[in-house]
Amino acid sequence: MKVKGIPTRTIWPLRADGAVGIIDQTRLPHRYETVELRTLEDAARAIADMLVRGAPLIGATAAYGMALAIRDDASKARLSEAYKVLHATRPTAINLRWALDEMMGVLKPLPEGDREDAAWARAAAICDEDVEICRMIGVHGMDLIREIAERKDGPVNVLTHCNAGWLATVDWGTATSPVYHAHDEGLDVHVWVDETRPRSQGAALTSWELLNHGVPHHLVTDNSGGLLMMRGMVDLVIVGTDRTTASGDVCNKIGTYLKALAAKDNDVPFYVALPSPTIDFRLDDGIDIPIEERSPDEVRWVPGLTRDGDISEVLICPEGTPAANHAFDVTPARLVTGLITEKGVVEADKSAIARLFPERVAA
Numbered sequence: 323m324k325v326k327g328i329p330t331r332t333i334w335p336l337r338a339d340g341a342v343g344i345i346d347q348t349r350l351p352h353r354y355e356t357v358e359l360r361t362l363e364d365a366a367r368a369i370a371d372m373l374v375r376g377a378p379l380i381g382a383t384a385a386y387g388m389a390l391a392i393r394d395d396a397s398k399a400r401l402s403e404a405y406k407v408l409h410a411t412r413p414t415a416i417n418l419r420w421a422l423d424e425m426m427g428v429l430k431p432l433p434e435g436d437r438e439d440a441a442w443a444r445a446a447a448i449c450d451e452d453v454e455i456c457r458m459i460g461v462h463g464m465d466l467i468r469e470i471a472e473r474k475d476g477p478v479n480v481l482t483h484c485n486a487g488w489l490a491t492v493d494w495g496t497a498t499s500p501v502y503h504a505h506d507e508g509l510d511v512h513v514w515v516d517e518t519r520p521r522s523q524g525a526a527l528t529s530w531e532l533l534n535h536g537v538p539h540h541l542v543t544d545n546s547g548g549l550l551m552m553r554g555m556v557d558l559v560i561v562g563t564d565r566t567t568a569s570g571d572v573c574n575k576i577g578t579y580l581k582a583l584a585a586k587d588n589d590v591p592f593y594v595a596l597p598s599p600t601i602d603f604r605l606d607d608g609i610d611i612p613i614e615e616r617s618p619d620e621v622r623w624v625p626g627l628t629r630d631g632d633i634s635e636v637l638i639c640p641e642g643t644p645a646a647n648h649a650f651d652v653t654p655a656r657l658v659t660g661l662i663t664e665k666g667v668v669e670a671d672k673s674a675i676a677r678l679f680p681e682r683v684a685a
C-alpha cells in the first residue's frame with residue numbers, strides 16, 4: 323500500500339548498516355520521523371516505549387531485535403538472553419512470543435556461523451507473511467462491508483477502536499484493511515474513530531492514516547459509541563486484537579469490551595480482525611490473559627501540539643492524583659459476531675477456530 327508518497331511499511335532492514343528502520347510513532351501525527359535500531363536494547367526500548375506498537379508490529383520488531391542481538395555473538399546463551407529481554411517488553415500481545423518462538427525454532431538448530439543470515443531472513447519473512455495476512459483480512463472483511471452497502475443508502479459506517487491500522491502491522495493493518503480495500507474498490511465507507519485514551523492511538527494514528535488515505539471519517543470521544551449505535555449511526559464495529567484465546571475471547575485495547583456490550587444491546591455486528599499469529603492456542607479463558615498496566619502518568623499527562631508548533635504534555639488532573647492505567651480488556655466470545663482471519667470469517671468458537679487452523683492447534 324502506498325499513500326501520498328509515504329511508504330506504508332512500518333519496519334525495514336538496513337542490514338548493510340547493521341540496523342533496522344522504524345517510524346517513531348510517539349511523534350505522530352505531528353512529525354513523521356524515522357529511527358534506526360542498532361542493538362537488542364534499541365529494539366526492546368522501541369517496543370516498551372511504544373515507538374512501535376500494535377501486536378503484529380511488536381512481533382516483527384522483536385524478530386529483527388533477535389537479528390540485531392546476535393551480530394557479534396550468536397551463541398545459544400545470547401539467543402536465550404535476547405529472547406528474555408525482548409519478551410519482557412510488553413506482556414499482552416501474543417505476537418511477541420509467537421515471533422520470538424519462530425525465530426528460536428529456526429535459529430537454535432543451526433550452527434552458530436549460520437545464525438545471523440538466517441535471523442535476518444526469517445525476520446524479513448515474518449514481515450512479508452504479516453503483509454499477506456493483513457491483505458487477506460482486508461479481502462474477507464471487505465465482503466462484510468459490501469453486503470451492508472448493497473442493502474442501504476449512504477455510507478457504511480464502521481466504528482473502530484485504537485489503531486489496528488497499517489501502523490500497527492507491517493502494512494495494511496488488520497481492522498483497517500477491510501476499510502482500505504472497500505474504499506479503494508469505490509464502496510462508500512465512513513469510519514467513526516474512537517479517540518482511545520490514554521495514549522490516543524485513535525486520535526493520533528488512525529485519524530492520520532485515514533486522512534492520508536482519503537477515507538471519510540470522524541474522530542469521536544471514547545464514550546460516543548453507545549449513542550451512535552443507539553441512533554443507528556454504526557453499521558458494524560471492526561476492532562483489532564492483541565491476543566485471542568482458543569475459544570475466541572478477545573483481548574484488545576481498553577474500552578473495546580464496552581463497545582462490544584453497546585453493540586450487543588443495539589444489534590450492531592461486532593467483528594474482530596484476527597491474524598492467526600494473534601491466537602493463543604495455549605489459553606481458553608480470556609481471564610487468564612495478562613493485562614499490561616502502564617505508567618499512571620499516561621493518564622495524568624496528555625501530549626499534543628502547542629499553538630507554537632511544539633510537541634508538549636499537559637497535566638489534566640490535580641498534581642499527585644492517583645491514577646490506574648490498564649492498557650487492555652477482554653471481550654468474551656459471546657459478544658463477538660465473528661473473527662475476520664486471513665482464511666475467512668469464522669465464529670468466535672473453539673471448534674470453529676480449530677477447524678480453520680489445524681496446523682496451529684497441533685503445534
Ligand code: MRU
Nearest residue numbers: 375376377486490496562563575
Ligand atoms: O497499546 P497498543 O497501541 O500496542 O495497542 C494496540 C491495539 O490494541 C491494537 O488494537 C492491537 O494490537 C491490534 S493491531 C493490528
